[in-house]
Amino acid sequence: MELISLTYPHKLKKESIPNTVAAIGFFDGIHIGHQKVIDQAKLLAKEQDMKSAVITFDPHPSVVLKKEKTDVQYLTPLTVKKSLMEQLDVDYLYIIRFDKTLSQLSPKEFLEHFIVGLNIDHLVAGYDFSFGFKGAGNMSNIQTFIDKPLAITKVEKISYHDQKVSSTRIRSLLKEGNLELTEKLLGRPYSVVGEVVRGEQRGRTIGFPTANFKITEPYFLPRVGVYAVEVIMENNVFYGMANLGYNPTFTDQIVVPKLEVNIFDLNQNLYGEILQVNWKSYIRDEVKFSSVEELVEQIRQDEKNVRHFFSLND
């Protein structure tokens, strides 16, 4: 996959780019609906002997369009999006910088510059994709803005159990702790990647060392609490239990929930390792215990529950 970051205006020459079928969208999460759009573009490219591309944007349009300054948290921050696209095996990934100037392009200017200008012959998008100033362009009126005939494939709404699959729905499922349904809608477990850093060195003293994560990418995190998780380290899968929270039994100084994982059946220095955590199931809320003994008693029970969830022996 060739990764091409673009700002407006770009200087690419359309003559130097092969004829392409492109899927376009913001694609936060790359859920099963997004995957359908991208697969469709790949299929059409193959049938018509053209190249396949995904055209996406960064940052999220709301960063530019909202009056108050907002930090957007993503299901798939840009680095994750890039690596998932790599796995989907498209020929080109175009990432268009979404800034004020871009947001003010008319639908015609947008299409001429980024679709015709990138030698896109066939455009695939979800039924609700819109583009251009104030989202005036959409999958129904797109051909009215340009003279050159453009083949269009509109992918209809994808539902799961009669409800639309959307990034918004996945965010609310994550806030409810419904990781099982999230996984169905994503077609893979929800995950975060981070580096293991030092914590208070307390875990080992209570019999449960926990790898503390430094998460630098702007991830949308699930609700605070205890989870059954898979941990991926250098392509190996481990099982464990995670706490996403504030450690209220010990401190009231933590303001941003921290992620820590006790990995089962492993005794290894993990500082500096980059690990992927797959959130599999929500177990319980984080609690402020009145003694460390009570917390340890509960964590022992959590381990039993999580081992049972993964069908592992005690």
Ligand SMILES: Cc1cc2nc3c(=O)[nH]c(=O)nc-3n(C[C@H](O)[C@H](O)[C@H](O)COP(=O)(O)O)c2cc1C
């Ligand atoms: C499975 C699990 C459940 C936990 N549940 C709680 C909890 O309910 N309340 C709490 O204050 N801390 C909870 N913790 C966090 C511990 O307080 C924390 O792991 C311990 O303080 C070690 O911190 P350290 O890694 O900074 O040394 C939990 C940790 C794990 C691994």
Ligand SMILES: Nc1ncnc2c1ncn2[C@@H]1O[C@H](COP(=O)(O)OP(=O)(O)O)[C@@H](O)[C@H]1O
């Ligand atoms: N099974 C394990 N699960 C998690 N961390 C482990 C495990 N075995 C050893 N470790 C190491 O112990 C560290 C966690 O111990 P802990 O006392 O909680 O220290 P810290 O507060 O720095 O996280 C991890 O970062 C890792 O290097």
